Amino acid sequence: MSEPTVLVVEDEKAIRDMLRMALEVAKYRFIEAENIRDAHVLIVDERPDIVLLDWMLPGGSGLELLRRLKRENNTREIPVIMLTAKAAEDNVIQGLEVGADDYVTKPFAPRELIARIQALLRRSAKDSAQDRIGVNGLVLDSDSRRVFAGEIALNLGPTEFNLLQFFMSHPERAYSRGQLLDQVWGANVYLEERTIDVHIRRLRKALQTDHADYGELIQTVRGIGYRFSSREHS
Structure with a gap:
């Protein structure tokens, strides 16, 4: 199996060098860019498996590049x-x-960052036990990693896809935010529980169409967390 490619977009050479050493020791292929123009060229040409993207960059912010990546x-x-x-x-x-799937605040420990990369790549590659799951006309196809509302293909980011995949594979049960973090992000990844609320909002929005609001299938359970269900609950 080839080494996963990690693109580091960071203008500080010392940080890039530190990440190069940590990633190569962890058996990742390291490529780098110091501005958003060079980063976009590398992303198109190299198709990295994951991008580590600095917020503040010369020639534009990392947020600007992130918006562009999620549009294309x-x-x-x-x-x-x-x-x-x-x-x-x-x-x-x-x-x-x-559209970011995770964030790390500087200064950070390389080992923590490697753990987050590993967890995110596992999530992106994880297959569901069911290849195709359907609920009320909403269909998730694990092999192609696509979601359809009837004949309409919906645009979901990788984290929203994984979250929906978990929900649709485990319907009718209420999960706390902590449980969802463990199940979808991994038990060794430390994120604020508010991260779940952000991704739930994004997922609900992505599940809205002109003909139906499939976001309503993701129900808020007061005092607990969230549940995926096609039933009415009090």
């Missing part, structure tokens, strides 16, 4: 971890809402 069909499925010195909650939430 051939790049929207690539998982992205934001590297940011901005610890404020609104910046973290903004990155997640645009």
Whole structure:
């Protein structure tokens, strides 16, 4: 099996060098860019398995590149971890809402970052026990990693796909935010529970069509968390 390719988009050479050493020791193929223009060229040419994207970059912000990647069909499925010195909650939430799958605040420990990369790649590659799951006209195909509402193909990011896949494979049961983090992100990944709320909002929005709102299948269970169900619950 070939080594997974990690693109590091970071303007500070010392951080790139540190990440190169950590990633190569962990058996990843390392490629790098120091601005969003070079990064986009590498993403199109190299198709990395995951992107580590700095928030502040010369020639434009990492958020700008993230928006572009999530708009384009051939790049929207690539998982992205934001590297940011901005610890404020609104910046973290903004990155997640645009499409980031995870974030790491500087300074960070390389081992923690490697653990998050491993968990995210496992999530992206994980197959469901069922190849095709259908509920009320909403169909999830695990092999092609596509979701359909009737004949309409819906646009879901990799994290929203994995979250929906888990929900549809485990309907009618209420899960706490902590349980969802463990099941979808992995028990060794440490994220704030508010991360779940951001991805639930994004998933519900992605499941809305002109003809039906499949986002309503994801129900908020007061005092517990969330449940996927086609039934009415009090």
